Structures are given as C-alpha cells and as structure tokens.
Amino acid sequence: MNNQLPQGFRAAGVHCGIKHDPDKLDLSLIVSDKASVAVGVYTQNLVCAAPVKLCQQRTPSDQVRGVVINSGIANACTGEQGQQDADTMSQLVARACAVDPQQVLVLSTGVIGQMLPMPKIESGIVAAAQQLSTERTALLAAARGMMTTDTREKITSRHFQAGDTPIRITGIAKGAAMIGPNLATMLAVVMTDAALPVDVAQAGLIDAADESFNCISVEGHTSTNDTVLLLANGAAGGPALTGQTLAAFQATLVEVCEDLAQSIPADGEGASHLITVEVHGCRTRTDAVIIARTIADSALVKTAIAGADPNWGRIVSAAGYAGVAFDEQNISLHVNSHLLYERGVPVPFDTEKVSASIRADRNTSLVLLLDEGTASARFWTTDLTTEYVRLNADYHT
Amino acid sequence: MNNQLPQGFRAAGVHCGIKHDPDKLDLSLIVSDKASVAVGVYTQNLVCAAPVKLCQQRTPSDQVRGVVINSGIANACTGEQGQQDADTMSQLVARACAVDPQQVLVLSTGVIGQMLPMPKIESGIVAAAQQLSTERTALLAAARGMMTTDTREKITSRHFQAGDTPIRITGIAKGAAMIGPNLATMLAVVMTDAALPVDVAQAGLIDAADESFNCISVEGHTSTNDTVLLLANGAAGGPALTGQTLAAFQATLVEVCEDLAQSIPADGEGASHLITVEVHGCRTRTDAVIIARTIADSALVKTAIAGADPNWGRIVSAAGYAGVAFDEQNISLHVNSHLLYERGVPVPFDTEKVSASIRADRNTSLVLLLDEGTASARFWTTDLTTEYVRLNADYHT
Numbered sequence: 001m002n003n004q005l006p007q008g009f010r011a012a013g014v015h016c017g018i019k020h021d022p023d024k025l026d027l028s029l030i031v032s033d034k035a036s037v038a039v040g041v042y043t044q045n046l047v048c049a050a051p052v053k054l055c056q057q058r059t060p061s062d063q064v065r066g067v068v069i070n071s072g073i074a075n076a077c078t079g080e081q082g083q084q085d086a087d088t089m090s091q092l093v094a095r096a097c098a099v100d101p102q103q104v105l106v107l108s109t110g111v112i113g114q115m116l117p118m119p120k121i122e123s124g125i126v127a128a129a130q131q132l133s134t135e136r137t138a139l140l141a142a143a144r145g146m147m148t149t150d151t152r153e154k155i156t157s158r159h160f161q162a163g164d165t166p167i168r169i170t171g172i173a174k175g176a177a178m179i180g181p182n183l184a185t186m187l188a189v190v191m192t193d194a195a196l197p198v199d200v201a202q203a204g205l206i207d208a209a210d211e212s213f214n215c216i217s218v219e220g221h222t223s224t225n226d227t228v229l230l231l232a233n234g235a236a237g238g239p240a241l242t243g244q245t246l247a248a249f250q251a252t253l254v255e256v257c258e259d260l261a262q263s264i265p266a267d268g269e270g271a272s273h274l275i276t277v278e279v280h281g282c283r284t285r286t287d288a289v290i291i292a293r294t295i296a297d298s299a300l301v302k303t304a305i306a307g308a309d310p311n312w313g314r315i316v317s318a319a320g321y322a323g324v325a326f327d328e329q330n331i332s333l334h335v336n337s338h339l340l341y342e343r344g345v346p347v348p349f350d351t352e353k354v355s356a357s358i359r360a361d362r363n364t365s366l367v368l369l370l371d372e373g374t375a376s377a378r379f380w381t382t383d384l385t386t387e388y389v390r391l392n393a394d395y396h397t
Numbered sequence: 398m399n400n401q402l403p404q405g406f407r408a409a410g411v412h413c414g415i416k417h418d419p420d421k422l423d424l425s426l427i428v429s430d431k432a433s434v435a436v437g438v439y440t441q442n443l444v445c446a447a448p449v450k451l452c453q454q455r456t457p458s459d460q461v462r463g464v465v466i467n468s469g470i471a472n473a474c475t476g477e478q479g480q481q482d483a484d485t486m487s488q489l490v491a492r493a494c495a496v497d498p499q500q501v502l503v504l505s506t507g508v509i510g511q512m513l514p515m516p517k518i519e520s521g522i523v524a525a526a527q528q529l530s531t532e533r534t535a536l537l538a539a540a541r542g543m544m545t546t547d548t549r550e551k552i553t554s555r556h557f558q559a560g561d562t563p564i565r566i567t568g569i570a571k572g573a574a575m576i577g578p579n580l581a582t583m584l585a586v587v588m589t590d591a592a593l594p595v596d597v598a599q600a601g602l603i604d605a606a607d608e609s610f611n612c613i614s615v616e617g618h619t620s621t622n623d624t625v626l627l628l629a630n631g632a633a634g635g636p637a638l639t640g641q642t643l644a645a646f647q648a649t650l651v652e653v654c655e656d657l658a659q660s661i662p663a664d665g666e667g668a669s670h671l672i673t674v675e676v677h678g679c680r681t682r683t684d685a686v687i688i689a690r691t692i693a694d695s696a697l698v699k700t701a702i703a704g705a706d707p708n709w710g711r712i713v714s715a716a717g718y719a720g721v722a723f724d725e726q727n728i729s730l731h732v733n734s735h736l737l738y739e740r741g742v743p744v745p746f747d748t749e750k751v752s753a754s755i756r757a758d759r760n761t762s763l764v765l766l767l768d769e770g771t772a773s774a775r776f777w778t779t780d781l782t783t784e785y786v787r788l789n790a791d792y793h794t
Contacts, residue, residue, distance in 0.1 A: 047717030047725045077710065079742055112710040113743040222718035224710075299696065299781075300789060307790030313474065313509040313621075320444030321619035328444045345476055346510040384696075385790070386783040392697060393704030393782070 003157040005139050006168040006193035008033045008235025010132040013141030016124025018072035018110070018117060027124035028069040028145030030189060031097055031132055036233035038064035038105060039202040041209045043226035049076035050086040051106040052227060058105060060198045064231060065099040067189055068092075068128075069107040069146045070121060071174070074185060076112040076224040085116045092122050096129035109148055109174060109185040109225050143172040146187055150175045150267055156259040158252045162245035165238040167194045169249075171256045175264040185225040186213065188260050194241055194249055195234030204250050205230040212257035215289065216380045217296050218268050228257075265380050270388030273305050273364045277379045279319075281370035287324045288377035294322035295366065295379075302384035305364050310354040312340040319368055330371035336364060400554040402536050403565040403590035405430045405632025407529040410538030413521025415469035415507070415514060424521035425466040425542030427586060428494055428529055433630035435461035435502060436599040438606045440623035446473035447483040448503040449622060455502060457595045461628060462496040464586055465489075465525075466504040466543045467518060468571065471582060473509040473621040482513045489519050493526035506545055506571060506582040506622050540569040543584055546666055547572045553656040555649045559642035562635040564591045566646075568653045572661040582622040583610065585657050591638055591646055592631030601647050602627040609654035612686065612776045613662050614693050625654075662777050667785030670702050670761045674776045676716075678767035684721045685774035691719035692763065692776075699781035702761050707751040709737040716765055727768035733761060 005011060011030050018026040039060045042052050058064070068089055075082045090104035108116070128145075132138070143153035157170040173188035196204070209228050230253075234240075241249050266274045277296050282288040295301055298318040304311040312333050320328065329344040336357040339347050358364055364383070382388075402408060408427050415423040436457045439449050455461070465486055472479045487501035505513070525542075529535070540550035554567040570585035593601070606625050627650075631637075638646050663671045674692050679685040692698055695715040701708040709730050717725065726741040733754040736744050755761055761780070779785075 043718075045714055045717040046723065047714050047728075077713070077738075077741070077743055112714070222714070224714050224717065303786050303789035306786065309790070316474070317442055317444050317509070317619075317621050320442040320621065321440075326443065331444075341474075344474070346474055384786055386786045389700050389703065389781055389783045389786050392700035393706070 003139060003155045004136050004170065005134055006170055006191050006235065008193055008233045009191050010134050011138045011142035012128040012131040012133065013143070013145030014124050014127045014131065016127065017120040018070060025141060025145035026070060026072045027121065027128055028142040029093065029125065029128035029132060030067045030142060030191065032065055032231060032233040034233055034235065035063045035065060035103070036231045037062045037196055037198050037201045038229060038231050039198065039205050040227060040229045041205060043222055043224060045222045045224050047077065047224050049074055049108060049225045050078055050082035051075055051108045052225060053083065054086045054090065055105050055227060058102060060202050062198050063103050064105060065103040066093045066097055067105045067107065067229060067231070068125060069187065070116070071146050071148050072110040073108065073114050073116050074110045074112045074225050075108040075116055078113070078115055081115060085118060088118060089121060089125070092125040096126050105229060107187050107227055109146065109187055112224060139170070139172070146172065146174040148174060148185070149269055151269070152267060154260055154263045154267070156256050158256050160248050160252050162194065162238060162241055162248065165236050167236050167249065168192065169252050169256050171260050173260040173264065175267050185223040186264060187225065188213065188228045190228070190230045190253070190256060192232045193234065193236035194232050195238060196232040197240050200246065201230055201232050204253055207250070208253045208257040211254055212261035215378060216261045216265050217293060218265055218382055262380050265382045268382040270385050270391045271382035272385050273362055273383040275305055275364045275366060275381050275383060277381065278365070278367045278376065279370070280367070280376045281372055282375040283373040285375045285377055288375050289379065290324050291319050291322045291368065292377045292379035294318050295368070296381035299384055302381065305358060306383040306385045308355045308358040310335045310338070310340060310351060310358065312346065315366060315368070316341055326370050326372050332369040334367040400536060400552045401533050401567065402531055403567055403588050403632065405590055405630045406588050407531050408535045408539035409525040409528040409530065410540070410542030411521050411524045411528065413524065414517040415467060422538060422542035423467060423469045424518065424525055425539040426490065426522065426525035426529065427464040427539060427588065429462055429628060429630040431630055431632065432460045432462060432500070433628045434459045434593055434595050434598045435626060435628050436595065436602050437624060437626045438602055440619055440621060442619045442621050444474065444621050446471055446505060446622045447475055447479035448472055448505045449624060450480065451483045451487065452502050452624060455499060457599050459595050460500050461502060462500040463490045463494055464502045464504065464626060464628070465522060466584065467513070468543050468545050469507040470505065470511050470513050471507045471509045471622050472505040472513055475510070475512055478512060482515060485515060486518060486522070489522040493523050502626060504584050504624055506543065506584055509621060536567070536569070543569065543571040545571060545582070548664055548666070551657055551660045551664070553653050555653055557645050557649050559591070559635060559638060559645065562633050564633050564646065565589065566649050566653050568657045570657040570661065572664050582620040583661060584622070585610065585625045587625070587627045587650070587653060589629045590631065590633035591629050592635060593629040594637055597643065598627055598629050601650055604647070605650045605654040608651055609658035612774065613658045614690060614776070614778050659777050662779045665779040667782050667788045668779035669782050670759055670780040672702055672761045672763060672778050672780060674778065675764045675773065676767070677764070677773045678769055679772040680770040682772045682774055685772050686776065687721050688716050688719045688765065689774045689776035691715050692765070693778035696781055699778065702755060703780040703782045705752045705755040707732045707735070707737060707748060707755065709743065712763060712765070713738055723767050723769050729766040731764040
C-alpha cells in the first residue's frame with residue numbers, strides 16, 4: 001500500500017450516528033498543520049447544497065486549515081437552516097482544532113431535503129479532532145467516512161521529485177453511486193505538500209478536473225453537492241513550483257484525478273461494465289468530449305454493452321446526433337480492438353467473438369475515429385443493467 | 398371509428414417478405430390522385446439514411462403523388478447502393494402508379510447496416526399498387542405496414558369546417574419503440590385534403606412538429622431515419638386556406654401531431670408509465686422545452702416513476718442542471734396534482750398516497766412551476782423499467 005497522506009496533513013474518520021449502522025463511518029476530518037492553499041470546482045447545478053455555497057464563498061484561499069465531510073445527509077434543499085448548519089459545522093471544527101471558522105471548508109453527501117442532526121455532528125467533530133493522525137489507517141478512515149453507497153473506499157496516492165524535494169499528491173473520493181441516498185454525489189479531496197500559488201492551483205485543478213471528473217457519467221445526473229477540492233500546503237518545503245516541476249506536478253495531478261474519477265463508475269452499483277469511450281480525430285477537444293459524452297449517455301449503447309451486444313449502429317448513430325459537425329463517411333469504430341465500422345461502412349465481423357470479448361472483461365473499450373482534426377477525449381461510464389433499474393426503482397423517498 | 402383517409406388519397410399495406418412473419422405487413426403505399434403539396438421535417442442525425450436524403454432532395458414540393466414505406470430494414474449506413482435502392486423504390490412506384498419517379502417519396506425503418514431485398518420490395522410495390530383503396534381497412538393496413546416493434550397501429554383523424562368546405566387531417570405513425578430492430582425510428586405521414594401553399598404547409602409542419610414530435614423522447618436517441626411528412630392535396634376543394642380557416646387548420650394539425658406523438662411513448666416496449674412533464678413560468682418556450690426534456694431524459698427520474706417513487710429531489714435537481722438560468726427559490730413541483738415542493742422548500746406530504754397515485758395510473762403527470770416568465774412546454778416520455786433494459790440488452794446485432 002502506497003497510499004499515505006502528504007506531509008503536514010492529518011486525517012480521521014468516525015461514526016457519529018447519521019447512518020444507522022454503527023459499523024459505517026459518517027464523518028471525516030482533514031487538517032493541515034499550516035495554512036494551506038485551497039481551491040475547488042463545484043457542481044453546475046443551480047439547485048446546489050448549503051455546504052457547496054459555503055465552499056464557493058471561502059475558496060480560492062491560501063488560509064485553509066481544515067475540511068469536514070459528513071455522509072448520510074446532503075444538507076441540500078434545506079434553505080436558511082441548512083446554511084446555518086453548514087456554518088456551524090465550520091465553527092465546531094474551528095473550536096475543536098483551534099483554527100478560525102473561515103479556515104474550514106464543509107462537504108456533505110447523502111439524502112437531500114433533510115436537516116442535519118447537529119448534536120451528532122458536534123460529537124462526531126469532537127471525536128474526529130481527537131483521532132487526527134498522519135497514519136495510513138487515518139487516511140483510510142477519512143475515505144470511508146465520506147462513502148454513501150460506495151462498496152469500497154477510493155484512495156489514490158502518487159509522488160514525484162521536484163528537484164531535491166519529494167512531492168506527494170493524495171486524493172480521496174466518494175462515488176456517484178446510482179441508487180440513492182436520493183442523489184448520486186461525487187466528492188473528492190486532493191491533498192498535496194507541494195507549494196503552489198493560489199491562481200496556479202486553481203487553474204491546475206480546473207484543467208485536471210476537465211480531463212477526469214468532468215469525463216465520467218453514470219446517468220448524466222449532476223448532483224446538488226458535487227465538489228472537488230485541492231489543498232496544497234507546501235509542507236514538503238522548497239519554493240513554489242514553476243516550469244518543469246510544475247509540469248510534473250500537473251501531470252501527476254491529472255493521474256490522481258483520472259484514477260479517482262474512473263473508480264467512481266467502476267464502483268457503480270448495479271453495473272457490470274466500466275465503459276471507456278475514446279474519440280479521436282476531432283477539430284477541438286470540446287467536440288471530442290461532446291461526442292464521447294453523447295455515446296456514454298445513450299441508454300441504447302449502455303444496454304447493448306450490458307447484453308454483450310457489439311451494436312455499432314447505436315454507437316455510430318449516437319455520435320451522429322451529438323450536435324458536432326463531421327463527415328459521416330470518415331467514421332470508424334473499434335469495440336475492444338475489433339474494427340466494426342470503417343469510413344462510413346459496416347465491416348463484416350465475427351459477432352460471437354466480439355460479444356465474447358465484452359462478456360469476458362469488466363472493462364469495455366469503444367474507440368471512435370473521425371478525420372476532422374487531431375483532438376481527442378476519453379470518457380468513462382457504466383453499462384445499464386436490469387440490476388441498476390431495480391436498485392433505482394426500489395429505492396424509496 | 399372516425400379514422401378515414403382525406404379525400405383524394407388511397408392507401409395500401411402488404412406483406413412482401415422483408416419480415417419473416419407472413420402475418421406482419423412490411424410495405425405501405427399512399428397515393429394522392431392529384432399532385433399534392435408535400436413538406437417534411439427530418440432527423441438531425443448526421444448519420445442519416447438513404448431514403449431521408451431522397452426526401453430531403455424532393456421536398457418541399459407541390460407535385461408529389463406517392464409515398465412508399467417499408468419496415469424491417471432501415472436502408473441506413475448502406476452507402477451508394479442504399480441511395481440507388483431508395484431511388485429504385487421511387488421508380489417502381491412510378492411505374493406501378495403511372496407517375497413520375499420525382500413525384501414519389503420513400504421512407505424506411507428497421508435494422509440498419511443491411512441492404513434491402515429489392516426483388517421482394519418490387520413485388521410488394523406492385524401488389525400494394527393493385528390494392529390501393531380509400532377504405533378504412535386500407536388506411537389501417539398502411540399504418541400496420543410501417544410498424545416495427547410497435548404493438549399497435551397509430552392512426553389519428555380530425556375534421557373541421559373551413560367555411561362550407563369540410564377539411565380532414567389524418568395521420569399515421571410508427572413508434573420509437575425501444576428495442577431494435579437496432580434503432581428506434583419515428584415515422585409519421587400526415588395527409589390532408591386542404592389546399593395549402595407550399596411555404597404555408599412547411600411552416601405549419603415545422604411549428605406542429607415542434608410542439609409534438611420534438612417533445613417526445615424514449616431514450617434520447619435520435620434515429621438515422623426519423624421523418625414526418627405532411628401531404629396537402631387540396632381535394633376538399635375551395636381556395637387555399639388563409640386567415641381564420643388557416644388558424645383552424647393549424648390548431649387541428651397540432652392536435653393530430655400531438656396525438657400521434659404521444660402514442661409513441663405510450664406504446665413504448667417495456668414501459669409501464671407514460672410520463673407527461675409540464676414546465677410553466679419560463680422566460681421562453683425554448684427554456685421550458687430544455688428543462689422539460691432534461692427531466693424527461695433523466696434515468697433517475699424515469700426509474701423513480703417505474704418504482705412509483707415520488708422522488709422530488711431527482712426531478713428538481715434535473716431541472717437544476719438543464720443549463721437554463723432560474724431562481725431556485727421559486728421552483729414548485731406537483732406530481733399527479735400533489736404539491737411536493739413549493740418555492741424552493743420540500744412540502745410535507747403523504748408518500749404512500751402519492752406513490753399509490755403513480756401505481757394506479759399508467760399516466761404520470763409532473764408539473765414544474767418557475768417564476769421567470771409566462772412560457773410553457775409539455776414533453777412526453779416513458780419510465781425506465783427492468784423490462785426495458787432486458788429487451789434492449791437481449792436484442793442482438
């Protein structure tokens with residue numbers, strides 16, 4: 001296990017009683033020993049949760065000391081009281097950790113439309129503050145405390161050398177699981193001991209999220225709470241990263257974000273395949289993303305993969321209605337490396353062989369080639385199974 | 398049964414052997430006794446079928462005499478040969494009916510990527526031309542000859558008085574059924590004996606389609622073959638419609654198109670509910686359509702209805718990510734006339750009662766109220782059931 005916290009960070013995860021099952025953690029705390037740069041990217045949903053509004057107000061910042069995360073209740077659609085509760089959570093952390101409330105960020109995930117049980121949250125924050133640790137077990141507990149319907153914790157850690165300085169980037173995430181509680185929220189907190197100016201951190205996180213968290217979709221439903229935070233506390237020492245070391249940082253940040261992002265559909269409840277859609281040969285990356293997303297969001301494509309059906313017609317025609325102009329005579333398609341469609345014409349292929357390749361592997365690769373330019377994109381999604389529908393239809397408000 | 402052909406139209410439907418089951422009709426022919434105005438609206442999919450390209454070239458027109466429709470094979474993704482086959486179909490109709498090939502339109506629906514069995518098509522066109530009739534049974538046969546996975550034919554007929562002249566509008570359609578053959582194509586042919594200038598007919602069809610066929614969605618997948626034609630042959634007599642009679646025509650045309658459009662998701666295979674999404678209080682109709690479509694396309698909303706779950710969070714948050722700006726504090730939501738969410742705040746309600754109302758009726762009504770303006774839209778879709786997924790996953794290429 002290579003997963004460990006970057007220098008100068010401590011973490012904890014506890015059960016405080018938001019979830020009924022006493023074995024399930026439901027509150028996590030992350031603290032930086034010194035004031036940290038903190039930047040975020042947030043849900044574009046107009047109906048956004050109280051903690052998202054709090055984080056939007058407090059980032060970008062170079063003074064953040066703590067992040068508190070609760071799971072089980074999302075504190076969304078909770079009006080003025082919800083705003084007060086989110087603010088109170090930051091005050092409780094401030095008191096428990098001897099920092100200023102403005103230095104604390106708040107994330108929530110879970111059922112929407114319900115109020116937080118503040119006495120439980122309070123005791124949870126006090127307990128978590130007492131358990132803060134640099135140990136791997138503490139990181140693991142923090143990753144578990146943010147889970148809702150995830151079947152496993154999502155942690156990724158990478159390191160690289162910036163000259164003489166070893167730099168670590170570690171992220172934890174929770175998934176857009178598909179059955180409730182009510183809504184599939186994606187949360188991620190990425191921590192690094194690199195020293196970064198605020199504006200560089202913000203631009204870096206936006207770019208990394210564009211290639212990772214913005215390229216996954218389970219059912220195309222953007223949650224009220226989606227949040228990705230990057231904390232950079234500079235505890236590794238050395239000057240702020242620039243030039244080649246900054247480039248190395250950014251490449252590593254993208255890897256961490258891609259790894260976390262992919263783990264979300266990979267853990268999708270009810271899914272039997274993680275589908276990677278690659279689109280190459282577009283005029284712009286935006287064109288490629290739009291086509292890839294349209295294919296990934298097609299219920300007909302997703303059910304075909306669930307049925308191990310190499311149904312090129314559904315894939316090619318999804319590309320056709322994406323709203324991006326291209327020459328249909330130049331489309332080619334590979335499914336799991338088998339060429340099914342070449343420059344606008346179906347290619348004879350062994351249906352049973354391609355179908356068997358889909359059945360044999362939890363990962364399915366769809367690669368669409370256009371001939372409009374050199375831009376590419378990758379997008380990850382799940383298949384659509386009867387189990388998915390059963391889980392989502394049987395969940396009750 | 399009020400369903401009958403407008404004056405001056407004859408129809409037929411036959412089995413010519415494209416479908417294996419000899420009891421299933423697979424070729425329909427519609428002929429106007431005199432040259433008719435013909436206008437169309439067509440799929441926006443870049444990957445569009447050969448017959449669509451033929452119709453796009455030949456409409457708008459005031460010289461159309463016939464429409465031939467085959468089901469079972471879509472003649473899509475068939476390259477140059479497919480273009481030739483579509484053209485040959487029009488020549489065969491021209492020969493059988495003594496008209497010019499340029500006066501014939503061609504529609505196809507079914508499996509994509511396969512070539513048409515032209516000898517079967519030829520004998521089918523000859524047989525259909527011999528059976529052309531003004532009888533209701535002929536109209537019924539024509540409606541059946543265009544069906545793929547539809548469980549029932551879709552026919553609507555209305556009439557009104559334009560001064561002394563009785564005018565009839567009759568439409569037939571086939572559905573965006575959800576399992577294959579490969580792709581869900583929506584075809585509709587609307588016939589009227591009204592006299593209309595070409596440009597008035599074109600504008601009228603575009604407007605009517607915008608309120609009907611463009612407001613349904615089963616899985617959001619736009620087919621390669623989607624086509625709606627309006628034929629107006631003037632056989633009722635009298636001058637071209639203007640003023641109040643034209644307004645009466647347009648209102649009736651919208652009714653016919655709405656009725657046909659609604660019947661498509663209502664007949665969706667594997668669906669247990671027809672969901673009507675109404676959005677009111679928007680700045681523009683486009684805003685209202687975008688929000689309604691986003692709710693209608695949400696897999697989480699569709700599975701909730703399948704499970705009789707009045708999950709307001711999924712509906713309100715789908716509105717939130719539609720990409721239309723509105724004040725979230727002013728949203729209200731009714732499900733089957735029960736108020737669940739009022740001006741940004743959840744309303745206490747009897748979950749069991751609302752759930753029972755969903756279970757009790759095949760039709761579910763979702764009404765979202767905003768407070769941005771006075772524009773509205775209505776959108777129809779189906780729920781998402783395990784049966785839908787089973788049918789789509791089990792269909793094999």
